[in-house]
Amino acid sequence: MSMKKSMIVALGLMAGTVSAQDGLVMVDQGAVYSEAMTEATLEVALASSYVWRGQVLNNDAVIQPQITLAQYGFSLNMWMNYDIGSNRNGVQRDVSEFDFSIAYSLPMDINQMAIDVGLVNYNFPANGTYNTDGLTEGNKSTTEAYLSATFLSFKDLFIPSVTLFGDFEEVEGTYVLFDVFVPYELSEYVGLAAGVTAGYGNTKYNDVYWTADGTGDFEGEFSDYSLYATASYEVSDRLTAGVTLNYSMLNGDSFKNGATAAGYEADDKVWGSLNVAYDF
Template sequence: MKKNTLILIILLTSALSNTFAQEANDTPVSSAYIQLPVVSAYNWRGQIIDDLPVVQPYMSITHRGFTVSAWGNFSLDDKYTGKHDFSEIDLTASYLIPVSFAEISVGIIDYLPTVQADWELHEMFLTAKYPNDWIIPRVEAYRSFNDYVGYYLLAGLSRQFELSKKLALAADFYSGFGSSKWNIYSFGVDGDRMNDGAVSLALKYQLGSALYVTPSIKYAWLWDSKIQTGADETLPAASSDSDMLIGCLSMEYSF
């Protein structure tokens, strides 16, 4: 884990240096993005990691198709972390493959928990989506490496409606599938199964040239009854009802 983390930190530092260098040359080949969401609960791939409000800051830097990013989960309550602190930090490095017909990315993710020392996960992934003016389909595939714990697949559809020059409404649906080893690792349930699904609505308002505020709401659920039972028995923030309504208020800035 330390080796993977070191590689990602080096990539992040290199990207930062390249970004500043390009800014000095006034050449627009690099970009950065910052997001600060406050979320009513932390639900990931159907797993209720934290059923209390959290802050999940995200930052990414892109240079010539290469992107490095950092994401964190900051607990606003000490129920699971024991204090107001980050319970998890994830580092990602990816590359956008230069093709004209779709947006295809490959990369690796290093999940770094700060509370559960015995939990760690490293994944390689491939994502693809087909941008168009109607409905945007996407597929995502994640496979663990080092300690192999299976794979997770996701398929989704999204659509954005321009309500005005500064206001847009986005609708999204996705469904996830887990391999047998992934389901044993995540829920203690054997067998390849449909895992989770979610629908969401987001209202994105432009405050400035690159500043946005986005309130959103998501309804998430687990498809399989055995997965639901496993979630109740194994997850630290397990709820008696696997269906969950999640609210979010996010600020976004790109430069």
């Protein structure tokens, strides 16, 4: 995408969401960008909670570092979550997740639309008190493929995108993330953005992630929504700092009850993060 994004939430490949913009894979957690992308970007985020697709995996503070290598439209990303406080699986002062992703930005311009494709491999070390997110015992990882379309016709006013995630390993479900945000460049060095997201899971996806044992009677429907605001400051040509505020909410009592059954640590959640990114 040939434009500056001061900060992008995702969500968020995600680690969740996948956001693959500017040829850089971002894992659902949101990343800080400076205007001139280099071949390597190192980012560290300190977040008040770990929330992924409406699931509050840790109500306490976490540290989330990541590194991305990007060139010729391809990007490789490694992302990690370190729990400072105890997460829902009892992990504390340890790594509870590390993800690998690869993405490709298609070299085409179709009616002001950017297309990205990629893979995300999620890994959960066996250091918790019980199994993670419906994955079968002994299988602490799963993989998603994704396709993302970002619409740039009105990029000076708002930027909508839609990303389809398909898990083809353990979960075998589908999740669709809809995102619309409004960018605003306050100055040459300060960028602002505010947006809203909505997440839709099919029957299989919702049954796995919103029940205690990975089986249930959910239908395909919207599971979660979020509001977010970001601000970033370009400290130098290579260093960018940012802050993000998020409000995540679930779609009705069935998902709130599912969150309790699955062991998530909250229903609706306000959380924020401080991010620092350095381009090599």
